[in-house]
Amino acid sequence: MDNETKKTILSQKYLEVMAATNGHRTISNPTDHATIQIQELIERKLPKGRRATMLSNREIKGVILPYPESQVKQGKGSVKFSIDTGVYHEILEAAGRQRPLVLFICTWPSDDKGAVIFSKEAMSMICTSYWFLPNKKSKPSDASKTINIEVPDDQIVNAKAFEKIFDQIYI
Amino acid sequence: MTLEKITDYLEDNKWQLNKIGDKYLFYAPPAELGFSETYLLPVPRRKKAEDFNQVLQETTAIISEIYNVNMESIALGVTDYFDILKKDAIYFKLSSENVMFQKTLEINDIWNFLKNLTTAYTNYIKIELKNNFYAKLGADNNRIKKIQNKLIELTKLRVVALDYQSFSFGVAADTMMGRTEIEHKEVQKWREKLTRNFMSDVVGIDYGSRNDVESILEKYNEDERKDIFEPLISSINNYSDFTITITDKNFKPKKTIKRISGQVIGLILPKEIIQEKPQKRIGFYQTIIPVDINKAAVKLRVSDLQANNLFTQKLEELDGHVDHLVVNEKKIQLKKNIDFHVSYDEKNGLFQILIPVINIHFSLKDFNELQHEFNDQFSTLISYYLNIKGKPDVRGQEIIDYLKSILPEGQFA
Numbered sequence: 187m188d189n190e191t192k193k194t195i196l197s198q199k200y201l202e203v204m205a206a207t208n209g210h211r212t213i214s215n216p217t218d219h220a221t222i223q224i225q226e227l228i229e230r231k232l233p234k235g236r237r238a239t240m241l242s243n244r245e246i247k248g249v250i251l252p253y254p255e256s257q258v259k260q261g262k263g264s265v266k267f268s269i270d271t272g273v274y275h276e277i278l279e280a281a282g283r284q285r286p287l288v289l290f291i292c293t294w295p296s297d298d299k300g301a302v303i304f305s306k307e308a309m310s311m312i313c314t315s316y317w318f319l320p321n322k323k324s325k326p327s328d329a330s331k332t333i334n335i336e337v338p339d340d341q342i343v344n345a346k347a348f349e350k351i352f353d354q355i356y357i
Numbered sequence: 358m359t360l361e362k363i364t365d366y367l368e369d370n371k372w373q374l375n376k377i378g379d380k381y382l383f384y385a386p387p388a389e390l391g392f393s394e395t396y397l398l399p400v401p402r403r404k405k406a407e408d409f410n411q412v413l414q415e416t417t418a419i420i421s422e423i424y425n426v427n428m429e430s431i432a433l434g435v436t437d438y439f440d441i442l443k444k445d446a447i448y449f450k451l452s453s454e455n456v457m458f459q460k461t462l463e464i465n466d467i468w469n470f471l472k473n474l475t476t477a478y479t480n481y482i483k484i485e486l487k488n489n490f491y492a493k494l495g496a497d498n499n500r501i502k503k504i505q506n507k508l509i510e511l512t513k514l515r516v517v518a519l520d521y522q523s524f525s526f527g528v529a530a531d532t533m534m535g536r537t538e539i540e541h542k543e544v545q546k547w548r549e550k551l552t553r554n555f556m557s558d559v560v561g562i563d564y565g566s567r568n569d570v571e572s573i574l575e576k577y578n579e580d581e582r583k584d585i586f587e588p589l590i591s592s593i594n595n596y597s598d599f600t601i602t603i604t605d606k607n608f609k610p611k612k613t614i615k616r617i618s619g620q621v622i623g624l625i626l627p628k629e630i631i632q633e634k635p636q637k638r639i640g641f642y643q644t645i646i647p648v649d650i651n652k653a654a655v656k657l658r659v660s661d662l663q664a665n666n667l668f669t670q671k672l673e674e675l676d677g678h679v680d681h682l683v684v685n686e687k688k689i690q691l692k693k694n695i696d697f698h699v700s701y702d703e704k705n706g707l708f709q710i711l712i713p714v715i716n717i718h719f720s721l722k723d724f725n726e727l728q729h730e731f732n733d734q735f736s737t738l739i740s741y742y743l744n745i746k747g748k749p750d751v752r753g754q755e756i757i758d759y760l761k762s763i764l765p766e767g768q769f770a
Contacts, residue, residue: 229393230392244399284409285408
């Protein structure tokens with residue numbers, strides 16, 4: 187297995203963990219590690235004090251892109267990535283859908299062994315992830331191979347990220 | 358599946374449109390559903406979006422889960438859903454040729470027919486479920502029983518159409534509601550065809566057709582045939598002379614179910630079952646017995662009557678007469694007695710009462726109800742025939758003349 191595939195799988199797992207931490211359900215295609223579905227769960231109170239958990243009908247469809255930490259460029263209040271034009275256009279084309287595609291860029295240390303650290307106490311994934319949705323000004327690129335995109339710093343995948351994404355999709 | 362059907366469904370169920378967004382409509386649920394106060398259900402509205410139909414479908418699935426109904430019923434709406442039930446319904450018309458009561462039906466006959474139909478249908482579900490799914494459900498009797506009970510509870514026959522004038526009605530099983538409660542998908546798939554299968558396997562059987570009868574014999578063993586077919590056969594070969602007709606949804610007759618011959622019944626129903634049926638042997642005796650009037654009861658054994666007794670006479674047929682009637686809770690002393698004959702029909706287990714003068718007969722299960730039955734029968738005759746407007750037919754005139762000859766003058770029109 188090459189390093190990129192391994193990082194893609196790890197990125198998928200990382201996002202699954204982050205989503206689960208926020209109480210969401212994930213559906214991952216076992217043969218396609220570059221995609222993820224994150225579904226919002228809600229609780230209902232039922233008669234006799236019972237409770238039920240069910241889907242809220244809000245869902246994030248994501249495309250996962252592992253990215254070497256060393257190639258991340260810091261901007262003013264943003265992070266810059268150079269991504270494959272094909273991926274960019276896929277995201278752009280899906281922007282008009284009811285559920286647009288969200289790009290999750292997961293940055294990993296270039297050092298293969300440093301991506302996941304095991305200790306007696308814990309396992310740590312040395313990953314930082316950003317999410318990206320094209321805005322109304324985004325246009326197709328003529329670039330043949332890669333295109334530079336700029337992601338605001340606050341679009342980091344953290345505890346509040348999924349709520350922000352839902353709010354951008356469900357408009 | 359359309360957006361409008363879904364929003365109609367939500368609004369019918371008291372969801373409120375809270376916000377119209379660029380891509381979605383947001384609906385607030387009614388409080389009784391138990392969602393948090395901030396929850397809004399997003400319903401896609403951008404019809405040109407390439408994933409619109411898919412998201413709409415998923416939204417419908419969420420709603421169907423909330424209400425525990427199938428997606429079709431949401432997509433079709435309540436009225437259309439009834440139409441689906443009606444489309445798969447089995448339509449019957451019950452009719453009587455008994456002119457005495459102007460071809461009206463006894464409530465008891467209707468009740469018995471519906472009861473027998475339900476029994477046959479319930480047994481059909483049990484037997485077909487076991488025959489089709491025993492192995493697939495891991496030959497686990499407890500599991501089968503559990504699914505069977507759930508299936509019967511959810512798939513009961515319901516009246517979906519009614520025509521009072523001819524007593525025609527349509528029955529259908531709700532085979533879609535509560536589908537999520539049927540854990541086995543194949544069982545649910547089979548359930549959706551239940552009414553149609555019941556029609557072709559049971560109700561629509563032509564008992565005069567050798568092929569149809571053979572198919573029953575091949576498909577079901579003796580016990581199964583008894584459970585499914587005995588109730589229906591007892592209604593088809595009823596003692597009240599009512600006819601069962603299968604009709605289309607507009608109650609136009611399609612096929613009258615003819616009485617089934619004893620030979621065919623003998624083939625379908627196991628012999629021991631037929632023999633097991635207890636048959637009463639009724640004899641009529643006229644006797645004089647000394648009675649101790651201080652005691653509450655008189656003990657009389659059948660052997661007492663059959664013994665050589667100077668004061669007992671066995672009658673082949675019982676002749677009797679009634680000298681009064683109770684009509685509308687009022688005692689009417691008759692000008693002339695109503696003479697009648699009573700015989701016992703062992704095959705049917707009924708007392709047959711004949712009023713020879715006007716050739717009217719009726720049946721009775723409990724002999725002690727004789728006077729009561731007379732009152733009922735004659736109340737009906739009086740209220741009908743003495744209120745006929747216009748010229749009655751010959752038969753009607755015959756009955757009117759007879760009634761006038763026995764009833765005190767001036768009390769009835």
